[in-house]
Amino acid sequence: MALSEVNNDRGELRVLENSDELRTDLADYIAELSEAAVKERGVFAIALSGGSLIDLMGKLCEAPYNKTVDWAKWYIFWADERVVAKNHSDSNYKLAKDGLLSKVPIVPSHVHSINDSVSAEEAADEYMFVIRQLVKTRMVSVSDISDCPKFDLILLGMGPDGHIASLFPNHSALDETDEWVTFIIDSPKPPPERITFTLPVINSASNVAMVVTGESKAEAVHLAIDNIGPDCPSLPARLVQPTKGKLVWFLDKPAASKLDGLQFSE
Ligand SMILES: O=C(O)[C@H](O)[C@@H](O)[C@H](O)[C@H](O)COP(=O)(O)O
Numbered sequence: 541m542a543l544s545e546v547n548n549d550r551g552e553l554r555v556l557e558n559s560d561e562l563r564t565d566l567a568d569y570i571a572e573l574s575e576a577a578v579k580e581r582g583v584f585a586i587a588l589s590g591g592s593l594i595d596l597m598g599k600l601c602e603a604p605y606n607k608t609v610d611w612a613k614w615y616i617f618w619a620d621e622r623v624v625a626k627n628h629s630d631s632n633y634k635l636a637k638d639g640l641l642s643k644v645p646i647v648p649s650h651v652h653s654i655n656d657s658v659s660a661e662e663a664a665d666e667y668m669f670v671i672r673q674l675v676k677t678r679m680v681s682v683s684d685i686s687d688c689p690k691f692d693l694i695l696l697g698m699g700p701d702g703h704i705a706s707l708f709p710n711h712s713a714l715d716e717t718d719e720w721v722t723f724i725i726d727s728p729k730p731p732p733e734r735i736t737f738t739l740p741v742i743n744s745a746s747n748v749a750m751v752v753t754g755e756s757k758a759e760a761v762h763l764a765i766d767n768i769g770p771d772c773p774s775l776p777a778r779l780v781q782p783t784k785g786k787l788v789w790f791l792d793k794p795a796a797s798k799l800d801g802l803q804f805s806e
Contacts, residue, residue, distance in 0.1 A: 546802065550765045550778075551750075551787030555796040559596070559753060566751060566790050567599035570693065571609050573747055577692040578613045584692050585680045587617040587737065589705055590632035591697040593751050594639040596790075601643040615650045615679050616641065617671070619694050619742065620705035623660040623723070623733035626653065630731050654735055660723035664735040668721040681746070685783065688744035689720060694737070698752045699729060702760040702775035706736035709776060714739065739779055746785045750777065755794035762798040765789065 546553045556562040570586075577584040588594065599605060616636070624630045633653040641651060652670055654663045671689055674680045681690040696704045707714050708728055716722045716738045723735045742748060752761055762768075764777035780787060796802060 548765075551748075551789055553765065553789045553791065553796070553799075553802075555791045555793060555799075555802065557793060559792055562751075562753065562790055562792050563596055563599045566596055566749070567605050569749065569788065569790075570597065570600060570695075571605050573693050574609055574614065577746075578610050581678070581681065581692075583613050583615055583679055584610075585615045585617065585674075585689075587619040587691050587694040587745075588632070588636050589619045589695055589697050590622065590635055591699075592753060593695055593697045594635050596751055596753065597640055597695075601640060606644055609644070611645045612647055614646055615652065615674070616646065617652050617680075617691065618654070619696060620707075620734055620736040621654045621663075621667075622706075622731045623654070623663055623735060624656065624731055626656045631656070660725055660733040660735060664719070664721045664723040667735060668719065671720060683744040683783075686740065686744065688740050690785075691741075691745045693747045693749065694742055694745040695749050695751060696742070696780065698750060698757060698760060698764070698777045700756045700760055701728070702764055702777045703729070704750070704776045704780060705742065706734035707739065707776045707779075709774075714774070714776060714779065742780060743782050744785070745782055748780055748782050748785060748787045749790060750780065750787070751790045752795045753792040755797060757795045758798040761789075761791060761795050762800070766800045 574584045621632045622630045626633050654667050675689050683690045713722050720741045725733050727734050763775050
């Protein structure tokens, strides 16, 4: 059970006692959204990120979720990907495949990873084309207020610098509003070449989950969530503001430790 659940204009905050509780809460949340999307649309379009997220999703490979989730209806995407070979240890596809996708009955043709044999720019263009086709057939829904894809769920981690997906502080990719997917070749976090969803796509999702653990993220969590007045930096994580969708933060106690005025109900 969450130590604290708070709703504010930065979304719903779920602070969990430890990583085990966070894993269970996250698995429940994803399983519920999957069930609701399958009921409503017949499919579940989910976008993953890299980093610690996949490990934190690990409970989905265990009972009861491995049997109760309708895996055949899942369509998998990446909110960001490193432009490396799919079998490279830096690949977000490899991370998800080894940690999750190979352990549950996902349909291989529903897994939409990037082309790893072309440049970052070409990979971004091709990936966007694939998403466009899936929007046309409504495997991926479309926003009511723009032509953006509306993913059922986008899962994001956050770096200690407040980056999300491969959108880093003060990087021009943050300003990209024309494209759904962009590329960078100078990521401050290695490897340098990446593709990433842009903010309009992230903010068009039906649900966005920010999954953040560890004390090294506490300051960025504070800056991303608390009302810090006019000096508020344009931290990428603070720019995650789903227009019509729902934002939920999954935090462990250390990551939440610098939040203003959070009362833990023990
Ligand atoms: O591919 C990536 O590098 C990511 O998608 C990135 O945005 C990640 O989610 C954060 O850096 C948090 O990573 P950790 O959870 O491992 O700190």
